[in-house]
Amino acid sequence: xxxxxxxxxxxxxxxxxxxxxxxxxxxxxxxxxxxxxxxxxxxxxxxxxxxxxxxxxxxxxxxxxxxxxxxxxxxxxxxxxxxxxxxxxxxxxxxxxxxxxxxxxxxxxxxxxxxxxxxxxxxxxxxxxxxxxxxxxxxxxxxxxxxxxxxxxxxxxxxxxxxxxxxxxxxxxxxxxxxxxxxxxxxxxxxxxxxxxxxxxxxxxxxxxxxxxxxxxxxxxxxxxxxxxxxxxxxxxxxxxxxxxxxxxxxxxxxxxxxxxxxxxxxxxxxxxxxxx
Amino acid sequence: xxxxxxxxxxxxxxxxxxxxxxxxxxxxxxxxxxxxxxxxxxxxxxxxxxxxxxxxxxxxxxxxxxxxxxxxxxxxxxxxxxxxxxxxxxxxxxxxxxxxxxxxxxxxxxxxxxxxxxxxxxxxxxxxxxxxxxxxxxxxxxxxxxxxxxxxxxxxxxxxxxxxxxxxxxxxxxxxxxxxxxxxxxxxxxxxxxxxxxxxxxxxxxxxxxxxxxxxxxxxxxxxxxxxxxxxxxxxxxxxxxxxxxxxxxxxxxxxxxx
Amino acid sequence: xxxxxxxxxxxxxxxxxxxxxxxxxxxxxxxxxxxxxxxxxxxxxxxxxxxxxxxxxxxxxxxxxxxxxxxxxxxxxxxxxxxxxxxxxxxxxxxxxxxxxxxxxxxxxxxxxxxxxxxxxxxxxxxxxxxxxxxxxxxxxxxxxxxxxxxxxxxxxxxxxxxxxxxxxxxxxxxxxxxxxxxxxxxxxxxxxxxxxxxxxxxxxxxxxxxxxxxxxxxxxxxxxxxxxxxxxxxxxxxxxxxxxxxxxxxxxxxxxxxxxxxxxxxxxxxxxxxxxxxxxxxx
Numbered sequence: 001x002x003x004x005x006x007x008x009x010x011x012x013x014x015x016x017x018x019x020x021x022x023x024x025x026x027x028x029x030x031x032x033x034x035x036x037x038x039x040x041x042x043x044x045x046x047x048x049x050x051x052x053x054x055x056x057x058x059x060x061x062x063x064x065x066x067x068x069x070x071x072x073x074x075x076x077x078x079x080x081x082x083x084x085x086x087x088x089x090x091x092x093x094x095x096x097x098x099x100x101x102x103x104x105x106x107x108x109x110x111x112x113x114x115x116x117x118x119x120x121x122x123x124x125x126x127x128x129x130x131x132x133x134x135x136x137x138x139x140x141x142x143x144x145x146x147x148x149x150x151x152x153x154x155x156x157x158x159x160x161x162x163x164x165x166x167x168x169x170x171x172x173x174x175x176x177x178x179x180x181x182x183x184x185x186x187x188x189x190x191x192x193x194x195x196x197x198x199x200x201x202x203x204x205x206x207x208x209x210x211x212x213x214x215x216x217x218x219x220x221x222x223x224x225x226x227x228x229x230x231x232x233x234x235x236x237x238x239x240x241x242x243x244x245x246x247x248x249x250x251x252x253x254x255x256x257x258x259x260x261x262x263x264x265x266x267x268x269x270x271x272x273x274x275x276x277x
Numbered sequence: 278x279x280x281x282x283x284x285x286x287x288x289x290x291x292x293x294x295x296x297x298x299x300x301x302x303x304x305x306x307x308x309x310x311x312x313x314x315x316x317x318x319x320x321x322x323x324x325x326x327x328x329x330x331x332x333x334x335x336x337x338x339x340x341x342x343x344x345x346x347x348x349x350x351x352x353x354x355x356x357x358x359x360x361x362x363x364x365x366x367x368x369x370x371x372x373x374x375x376x377x378x379x380x381x382x383x384x385x386x387x388x389x390x391x392x393x394x395x396x397x398x399x400x401x402x403x404x405x406x407x408x409x410x411x412x413x414x415x416x417x418x419x420x421x422x423x424x425x426x427x428x429x430x431x432x433x434x435x436x437x438x439x440x441x442x443x444x445x446x447x448x449x450x451x452x453x454x455x456x457x458x459x460x461x462x463x464x465x466x467x468x469x470x471x472x473x474x475x476x477x478x479x480x481x482x483x484x485x486x487x488x489x490x491x492x493x494x495x496x497x498x499x500x501x502x503x504x505x506x507x508x509x510x511x512x513x514x515x516x517x518x519x520x521x522x523x524x525x526x527x528x529x530x531x532x533x534x535x536x
Numbered sequence: 537x538x539x540x541x542x543x544x545x546x547x548x549x550x551x552x553x554x555x556x557x558x559x560x561x562x563x564x565x566x567x568x569x570x571x572x573x574x575x576x577x578x579x580x581x582x583x584x585x586x587x588x589x590x591x592x593x594x595x596x597x598x599x600x601x602x603x604x605x606x607x608x609x610x611x612x613x614x615x616x617x618x619x620x621x622x623x624x625x626x627x628x629x630x631x632x633x634x635x636x637x638x639x640x641x642x643x644x645x646x647x648x649x650x651x652x653x654x655x656x657x658x659x660x661x662x663x664x665x666x667x668x669x670x671x672x673x674x675x676x677x678x679x680x681x682x683x684x685x686x687x688x689x690x691x692x693x694x695x696x697x698x699x700x701x702x703x704x705x706x707x708x709x710x711x712x713x714x715x716x717x718x719x720x721x722x723x724x725x726x727x728x729x730x731x732x733x734x735x736x737x738x739x740x741x742x743x744x745x746x747x748x749x750x751x752x753x754x755x756x757x758x759x760x761x762x763x764x765x766x767x768x769x770x771x772x773x774x775x776x777x778x779x780x781x782x783x784x785x786x787x788x789x790x791x792x793x794x795x796x797x798x799x800x801x802x803x804x805x806x807x808x809x810x811x812x813x814x815x816x817x818x819x820x
Contacts, residue, residue: 038711039711039713039714040681040683040684040709040710040711040714041681041683041684052452054448054452073451073456073458074448074451074452075451075452075454075455075456075457077452078451078452078453078454078455079454081452082452082453083449083452085445085449085452086682087445089442090442090445090446090449091446091449091450091452091453093446093450093471103450103453103455104453104454107453107454107455107456108454139575140574140575141574141625142573142574142575143574143575151453152453155453155454164709167708167709168574168625168705168708168737169574170572170573170574170737170776170777170778171573171773171776171777171778172573172574172776173574174778196709196710196711196712198712199781230712232712232716233712233713235781236780236781236782236805237781237785239805240781240782240785240805240808240809240812243805243809243813244809244812244813253781253784253785253788254788256781256785257785257788257789257792257794260785260789260794260812260815261792261794408636409636410635410636410637410640413634423648426634427632427634430633430634430635430636431632431633431634437678438628438633438678441678483592483593484624484625484626484629485629485633486592487583487586487588487592487593487622487624487629488622488624488629488630489632490588490591490592490613490614490617491586491588491617491620491621491622491624491693492617492630492632492644492645492648492692492693492696493614493617493618493645493648493649493696494632494644494648495612495613495614495617496614496617496618496648496649496650497614498648498649498650499650500647500648500650501646501647501650501651501652501653501656502647502653503639503640503643503646503647503653503656503657503660504640505653
C-alpha cells in the first residue's frame with residue numbers, strides 16, 4: 001500500500017476573479033504526518049480537497065498513488081484517501097453512530113467481518129464505543145465531529161485528510177485527535193490536516209506546509225517553518241525555548257522538560273541553557 | 278450563486294431609477310400587453326419600450342441570451358396547445374384526425390406568445406437592472422410588511438445557500454465511496470443525501486430563529502432602510518403616466534373599443 | 537448587570553438538564569469568560585442570558601435570569617435584544633439570509649430598530665474597519681468563507697451597540713490575525729463599559745481580556761475565579777479545558793523539582809519566560 005501524493009504546478013481558480021492556489025508543487029510520501037497551515041482564505045481547504053478529487057486542478061495535476069485525480073471520480077479515489085469534512089453536518093446521515101461509521105467501509109465493498117472489525121476499531125480510537133447506538137444528532141457538536149472522523153477512519157484508507165479537525169474542539173477531543181494521528185502514523189498511514197492551532201500542529205505533525213494567498217511559502221519540519229514568524233503566532237514552546245536561547249525547538253511539554261533537565265545539568269554557569277538534538 | 282446573479286451591476290441611468298419606477302414599468306407593460314387584444318400591441322411594447330430601455334441600461338447581451346431561454350418553453354407549449362386544439366378555429370389549414378391546425382388557433386397562439394414575451398421581457402428587465410435588496414427596501418418603504426419582504430429575500434438567498442450545502446453533502450458521501458452512477462444506485466443513494474440536508478436544515482432553523490430574534494427582527498420599532506432610494510418628480514409623473522396608460526388599456530378592453 | 541439565581545434548564549423532551557443550579561452575578565462592565573468541555577452547557581448558558589432560552593427554544597427554566605434588573609423570562613424578546621446582543625456559534629445561522637451584501641447584512645438589526653440612515657452608515661463603516669472586513673462590504677454574505685462569515689456575524693451584533701454582548705465561540709474558525717482583531721474589538725467594548733460574556737477556548741485572549749472566568753461541566757459552574765486562578769487550577773484538564781503549554785511545562789517541571797514550589801505557575805508567555813529564565817540564572 002503506497003499512495004504518495006504528488007502535486008505538480010497546481011493552480012486552482014474559483015472563477016475568473018478568484019484564484020485559490022497558485023502553482024503549488026510538493027510531494028507527500030506514504031506515512032508522513034503533514035499539517036497545512038496559513039491564514040483564513042490562504043487556500044488550505046482547497047489544496048487538500050485536491051487529494052481526493054473534491055476539487056479539480058485548473059492547471060497542473062495531482063497524482064495519488066500514481067492515479068491522476070482528474071481522471072477518477074471522487075468515489076473511486078475514496079479507497080485511497082479518506083476525507084473528513086470541516087462541518088460534520090455535511091456528512092452525517094444515519095440514525096446511529098455505528099451505522100454512520102459502517103457506511104464508508106460498506107461502500108468500499110469490504111467483507112462483513114472486515115467491516116465489523118474496522119468499525120469497532122474506529123469507534124474505539126475515537127472513544128465512541130459507548131455511544132455506538134446513539135443518534136449522531138443528539139450528540140454535542142464536538143462529539144459529532146468525532147463521529148465524522150470515526151466514519152472515515154473505518155474506511156482504513158492509506159491516506160486520511162482532516163479538514164480543520166481542531167475547530168471548536170475541547171481538550172478531551174484534542175487528546176483523542178492526537179491519539180488518532182499517532183495511531184494512524186504508527187500503522188504507516190499518511191495523515192494530512194489543516195489547522196489554525198499551532199501548538200497542536202507541532203505536537204502531532206513532523207512536516208508543515210505554510211500557505212499564504214494561495215502560494216506555498218514554506219515546507220519543512222516545524223522548526224524550519226516557524227522561524228521569523230510574528231512571535232504571537234509561534235507555537236508556545238517554540239517561543240519559550242527561543243526566548244531562553246535554546247538551540248533546539250521542543251515540540252512537546254515532555255521534550256521541553258527533558259531539555260530543561262538536561263540543559264540545567266549541562267549548562268556551564270552564566271551561559272544560556274542550550275540543547276542540540 | 279444566487280438570485281443576485283440576474284442583477285447586472287452598472288451605473289446607467291436605468292440602474293439609478295427608483296426600483297418602484299421599474300416595477301411600475303413592468304406592471305404597466307404586462308397589463309397593456311394583455312389588455313389590448315391585437316398582436317402588434319405587445320410587439321410594439323417590446324420593440325419600442327423594452328428594447329431601448331435594455332440598450333440604455335447596457336444589459337442587452339445578457340437580456341438577449343436569457344429572454345429566449347425563459348420564453349421558448351412557454352411559446353412552444355402555447356403553439357402546441359392553442360395552435361392544435363383552439364376550440365373556435367374554423368379555417369382549417371391542416372388536420373390529423375381530431376387535431377386541426379386552424380388560422381384562428383395560430384393567430385391566438387401568436388398573440389398569447391407575444392403577450393408572454395412582453396411580460397417575461399418586462400420582468401427580466403426589472404431583475405437585470407435592479408438589486409433585489411433595493412427592490413425589497415422600496416417595497417417596504419411603500420408599505421409591504423417587513424416579514425413578507427424577509428420571506429421573499431430570504432428565499433432568493435437561502436435557496437442557493439442550501440443548494441451549495443446539498444452539493445457538499447453529495448460530495449461528502451462520494452468521498453466515503455458512495456457510487457452515484459447508474460439509475461438504481463441513484464435511488465438507493467437518495468437517503469444518505471437527504472438525511473443530512475433535512476437534519477442540518479432543521480437544526481439550522483432553530484439556531485437561525487434565535488439569531489434573527491437577537492438581531493431585533495421582532496422589534497416593534499418603525500423600521501428604517503440602509504439603501505437610499507433615489508426618486509424624483511419626473512419619476513413620480515412617469516409612474517402616474519404608466520398607470521394611466523395601463524388603466525386606459527384595461528378600460529378600452531372592457532368597453533370594447535379595441536376590438 | 538447579569539444575575540443568575542439558582543437557574544436550571546432542560547430542553548423540551550430531554551431528561552438530562554442542560555443547566556443546573558447556576559448562581560452567578562456579573563457586574564456592569566465586567567468581562568466574563570466561559571470555558572468547558574463540549575456539551576457542558578456553554579451555548580445554553582449564553583442563550584439564557586439573551587432570553588433565547590426559553591423564549592425561542594422552549595423547555596423548562598427554573599430560577600431567574602435577570603439582565604439590568606429585568607427578568608428575561610417575562611421581558612418580551614423584542615425589548616430584551618436592545619439590552620443583550622448574542623453572537624451564535626455557527627455564523628451561517630447568524631446571516632439573516634435576506635440581505636445581498638455584507639453592508640446590508642450589518643444594517644439588518646439597525647433597520648429593525650429604526651436607526652436613522654446616516655447613523656447606520658456611520659456605525660457600519662466603524663465596525664467594518666474595526667474588524668478588518670471593509671474589503672468584504674459589497675460581497676454576498678453567503679459567498680464568504682467560514683472565518684469571514686464569523687467576522688460579519690460578530691459585526692452584525694456589535695453594530696447594534698447593546699449594553700451586554702454575549703459571544704458563543706466567536707473565533708473558532710479564525711486565524712491568529714483575525715482572532716487578534718476580534719479580541720481588539722472586545723477590548724474596545726470593555727473600555728466602553730460594556731458587559732461581555734465570552735464563550736471561548738483561546739486562553740491567551742481570555743487571560744488578557746477577562747476579569748473572571750467560569751468553568752462549566754455538566755451544566756453546572758465548577759470553577760469561578762480570575763483567569764490566572766482558573767487556568768492554573770489542576771482540576772482544569774478534568775473539565776475538558778486545556779491549560780497553556782506554559783502552565784503545563786511549569787507544572788511538569790515542578791514535579792521534577794525544576795520549578796520552585798513557591799513560584800506561581802505561569803499562564804502566558806511573559807511569566808513563563810521570566811520564570812524559566814530566572815531558573816537558569818539560579819542554577820548558575
